[in-house]
Amino acid sequence: MNLELSEEQTAVRQLAKDFVAREITPHVVEWDRTESVDRAIVKKLGEVGFLGLTIDEEYGGSGGDHLAYCLVTEELGRGDSAVRGIVSVSLGLVAKTVASWGSEEQKRQWLPGLTSGAYVGCFGLTEPGTGSDAGNLATKAVRDGDSYVISGTKMFITNGTWADVVLLFARTNDAPGHRGVSAFLVPTDTPGLTRRTIHGKLGLRGQATAELVLEDVRVPASAMLAPEGKGFSVAMSALAKGRMSVAAGCVGLAQAALDAAVRYAGEREQFGKPIAHHQLVQELISDIAVDVDAARLLTWRVADLIDRGLPFTTESSKAKLFASEAAVRAANNALQVFGGYGYIDEYPAGKLLRDARVMTLYEGTSQIQKLVIGRALTGVSAF
Ligand SMILES: Cc1cc2nc3c(=O)[nH]c(=O)nc-3n(C[C@H](O)[C@H](O)[C@H](O)COP(=O)(O)OP(=O)(O)OC[C@H]3O[C@@H](n4cnc5c(N)ncnc54)[C@H](O)[C@@H]3O)c2cc1C
Structure with missing residues (x-):
């Protein structure tokens, strides 16, 4: 694995840094306080090509490899995890899955819109009664002539109220567990589909x-x-790549925590000198820095494996597990460096910690990642 970035990868990372500084950073506090990212960001993400990374140009994509995708995701995560998640889901879980599994007609129907930002995609797997045990989902799709009629409820769906299309998982036959699950691309304006925003996150x-x-x-x-009947395989393949994108976002979040902690430690004075002079503050900063580097290397390894066409599922779980736990630790350590100021939202550490906390929960909790890794090592499935 070559750790030196190519010219193209360096350029796309710089593009992402500039984009974040221009389009995201000035609005982060307001979007968090008002519980509403400006939807115009989607079109802007499409215009710079960030919603088409790794997708073929013939479907409106901007090409690039998975390391470039990680670099962009990291920078977006550094800017605002709420925006990063829009890309991780609409591109990472939906468009990339359509590109991998879709018919020619489905690719032509959905990919140009998703990659340009004209459409937003969401991923409908979790239900009120099934999260980790997604294979036991209850939503039903019943064949009726040339149609399927779908009924059920999906919970915690990122981009849910913004989305134009939902990649939806439903049971099409009575086979037990995941064997009866199929995947559908459902336009969200189809009669019978209603959406409710979940507030208070x-x-x-x-x-x-x-x-x-x-x-x-x-x-x-x-x-x-x-x-x-292949729906569960579709979902698991989407999540295997998706976990890399969450991990990259966590690297960015942890890097933001590090940058903020170093800056503040140089400015804030206690006992007559900047707190950076106190060794226990340096320890907090150094712990964040090691977490950032280790999480980044684990994440880049996944991108490298995908780009070389090698198996990556276990490595993706390792990266997601470590990077998400590292992001929580990093944000928590940064908040400690900020002292009482870390506890109010004029300073970044509190939001970083609040945003980080979900990373060990979604796209498979930390416990589920450990089961995936344990199964790969022992050959024994605990599911
Ligand atoms: C903000 C947010 C956004 C989300 N976005 C999406 C989305 O876009 N699409 C989507 O489909 N879902 C989404 N989710 C759902 C998310 O993936 C689930 O919350 C997650 O999979 C966990 O499921 P659960 O919440 O039902 O917890 P549960 O599965 O009920 O787990 C509860 C606890 O039990 C543990 N546990 C469960 N089973 C085992 C086991 N076998 N061994 C050990 N421990 C176990 C878990 O680790 C956890 O600690 C989102 C969730 C949130 C909070």
């Missing part, structure tokens, strides 16, 4: 997280993505 407040209720939602049979 600890973090990612600017992001549109929603509950989706489907009551007799009729879609043509051609809306099915991949063969019938």
Whole structure:
């Protein structure tokens, strides 16, 4: 694995840094306070090509490899995890999955819109009764002539109220567990589909997280993505790559914590000198720095494996597990450096900690990542 970035990768990282400084940083506090990222950001993300990374140009994508995707995701995560999540879901979980599993017709129908930012995608797997145990989902899709009629409820759906299309997982036959699950691309304006914003989140407040209720939602049979009964494989393959993108976002969040802590430690004086002179403050900063580097290296390894066409699922779980736990530790350590000022939202540490906390929960909790890694090592499935 070559740790030196190519010219193209260096350029895309700089583009992302400039984008964050111009379009995100000035608005972060306001978006968090008002619980609303400005939706115009989606079009802007599309215009610079960040919603088309790794997607073929013939479908409107901007090409690039998975390391470039990680670099952009990291910078967005450094700027605002609420915005980073929009990309990780609309591109990472939806567009990339359509590109991998979709028919030619489905790719032409959805990819140009998703990559340009004309459409937003969301990923509908979790339900009120099934999170970690996603294979036991209850949403049903019943065949009726040339259509499927879908009923059920999806919970905690990122981009849910913004989305134009939901990659939805539903049970199409009575086979037990995940074997009866199929995937569908459902336009969110289909009659019978309603959405409710979930308010009061600890973090990612600017992001549109929603509950989706489907009551007799009729879609043509051609809306099915991949063969019938393959839905769970579709979901797991999307999440395996998605976890790399969450990990990269966590690296960015932890880097933001480090930058903020170093800056503040140089400015704040106690006992007659900047607190950076106190060794226990240096310890907090050094702990963050080691977490950032280790998380970044684990994440880049996943990108390298994907780009070389090698197996990456276990490494992706390792990266997501470590980077998400590291992001929580990093934000918490940064808040400690800020002292009491870390506890109010004029300073960045509190938001970083609130945003970090969900990273060990979504796209598979830390416990689930450990089961994935443990299964790969022992050959024994604990699921
Ligand atoms: C802000 C936010 C955004 C989200 N976005 C999306 C989205 O876009 N699409 C989507 O489909 N979902 C989304 N989710 C849902 C998320 O993926 C789930 O919350 C997550 O998978 C955990 O499921 P759960 O909340 O039902 O917890 P549960 O599965 O009920 O778990 C509760 C606890 O039990 C533990 N546990 C469960 N099973 C085991 C086991 N076998 N062994 C050991 N421990 C176990 C878990 O680790 C956890 O600590 C989002 C969630 C949040 C909070």
